[in-house]
Amino acid sequence: MWQTRLCLLLVILLPCTVLGVEGNHHENHVLILSAKTIKKYNIKTEQAGKQEIQMTRDVLGKIVPDANKTIFIYPRYSGIIKKLTKFLGDKVKKGELLAEIESNQTLQTYAIHAPFSGYIIKKEANVGEFVKTGSPVYQLANLSFVWVHLFIYRKNVDLIKKGQKIIIYNEKVPEKKMATVIDYVSPLGVEHNQTMLARATLPNDIDKLIWIPGLYVDARVVVASKTVPVAVRKTAVQTLGGKKVVFIKTAGGFVPRACQFGIEGRDYIEVLQGIKAGQDYVVQNSFILKAEMEKESVGDDH
Numbered sequence: 165m166w167q168t169r170l171c172l173l174l175v176i177l178l179p180c181t182v183l184g185v186e187g188n189h190h191e192n193h194v195l196i197l198s199a200k201t202i203k204k205y206n207i208k209t210e211q212a213g214k215q216e217i218q219m220t221r222d223v224l225g226k227i228v229p230d231a232n233k234t235i236f237i238y239p240r241y242s243g244i245i246k247k248l249t250k251f252l253g254d255k256v257k258k259g260e261l262l263a264e265i266e267s268n269q270t271l272q273t274y275a276i277h278a279p280f281s282g283y284i285i286k287k288e289a290n291v292g293e294f295v296k297t298g299s300p301v302y303q304l305a306n307l308s309f310v311w312v313h314l315f316i317y318r319k320n321v322d323l324i325k326k327g328q329k330i331i332i333y334n335e336k337v338p339e340k341k342m343a344t345v346i347d348y349v350s351p352l353g354v355e356h357n358q359t360m361l362a363r364a365t366l367p368n369d370i371d372k373l374i375w376i377p378g379l380y381v382d383a384r385v386v387v388a389s390k391t392v393p394v395a396v397r398k399t400a401v402q403t404l405g406g407k408k409v410v411f412i413k414t415a416g417g418f419v420p421r422a423c424q425f426g427i428e429g430r431d432y433i434e435v436l437q438g439i440k441a442g443q444d445y446v447v448q449n450s451f452i453l454k455a456e457m458e459k460e461s462v463g464d465d466h
Contacts, residue, residue, distance in 0.1 A: 193419070194419055195417050195456060197418065207446060207449045207450075208447055208449070209445060210444070210447045211443065212394050212396050212443050212444075213394065214392070215391070217390055217395060217428065218389045218430065219388040219429055221323060223315060223317075223362075223385060224382065225381045226315075227310050227312060227377050227378065228312075228313055228377050229377050230310055233309060234285070234305040234306070235279070236300035237300060239297055239301060241267040242268045242295065242296045242297055243266045243269075243294070244265065244268070244293070244294055244295075245265055245290065245292060245295060247291065248291055249261050250284050251287055254283065256304065258281045262277060262301070263275070263276045263302075265295065276301065279304070280306055281306065281370070285305045286300075287302055288300045307370055309366065309367055309368060310368050310375045311363055312344075312364045312381065314330075314362040315354075315357070316359055316362055317358070318358060318360075321360050324360070325346070328345060329386040330343070330346055332344065332382075333381060333383070334375065342367075344364045344366055346363065349361075349363075350362065389429075392426065394435045394436075396433060396435055398431060398432065399450070400445055401425075402420075402451060403454075408423060408425065410439060410445050410450075412443055412444065413445065413446065420453075423439055
C-alpha cells in the first residue's frame with residue numbers, strides 16, 4: 165500500500181519539479197565562449213554603476229544672425245551712389261570703405277565706413293541710384309556669435325524651458341557638435357507651422373564660419389536628468405525566455421541576469437534589481453550570447 169502511495173506522490177510532484185527547473189534554466193546556465201569567439205564577435209563589457217540619465221527631445225533648428233549684432237548701413241545725406249566696394253557675402257573689417265555717395269545738397273562726395281567687422285548679408289542699392297537717408301545701402305552682421313532658432317512642436321511645448329542644456333549638431337562638420345543652453349522661449353506660437361520658437365546662442369569662427377546662417381541643424385534638448393546608483397547601456401538589454409536580461413561576466417563565463425528597470429534615457433537605463441554597481445556586463449553584441457543560449461536551450465529540449 166505504501167509503495168502505491170509513494171508512486172502517486174511522485175507523479176504529482178514531478179511536473180512541479182520540472183517546471184521549477186525550467187523557470188530558472190537560463191539564469192542558472194553559464195555560457196562559456198573562447199577568447200577567439202569573443203574577439204571575433206567583438207563582445208565588449210563595462211562596469212555597471214552610477215550614471216546620469218538624461219531624458220531628451222530632438223528638435224530642428226535654423227542658424228540665423230544674432231539680431232543684436234546686425235545693423236543696416238544708411239547714408240547720412242540723400243544723394244547719388246558713386247561707388248560701392250562690397251557685395252553680398254563679402255567679409256569686411258571695421259573702418260573699411262563701403263560706399264561713396266554724392267550729397268544732393270552740397271554735391272560733395274562723402275564716404276561710408278564699416279562700423280564693425282562682419283559680413284555683408286544684404287545689398288540694398290547699386291551704383292548710380294539715388295538713395296535717401298532712410299534707405300539702407302547694406303545690412304552688416306557680426307557672425308562671431310549666431311542664434312539657433314529652434315522649432316518646438318506642440319507635443320513638446322510643455323517640456324522646453326529656458327536654461328535647459330542643448331546640443332547642436334553640424335552636418336557640415338559631422339564630428340563638430342556644441343553644447344549650450346536655451347536662452348529664450350517665445351510666449352507666442354508660430355501659426356503657419358504650429359510650432360513654438362525657442363533660441364540658443366553659439367560662438368562662431370568668423371573666418372571659417374562653422375555655423376552658417378540660413379542652414380538647418382539638428383538639436384537635442386535635455387528636458388530632464390537624474391543620477392541613479394546603478395545603470396547599464398540600453399544596448400545590453402535582451403529578451404530571453406520572456407524576461408528582460410543583461411549578460412553578466414563571471415569567472416566561469418557569461419550568465420544572463422533578469423533585471424528590474426527604472427527610468428530610461430537615450431543611452432542608459434536604470435537598474436533597480438538584478439545587477440549591482442561594479443559588476444561587469446556585456447555592453448556590445450550581447451545578442452550573440454542570446455542567440456547562443458537559445459541554440460543550446462533548443463538542443464537541451466531535444
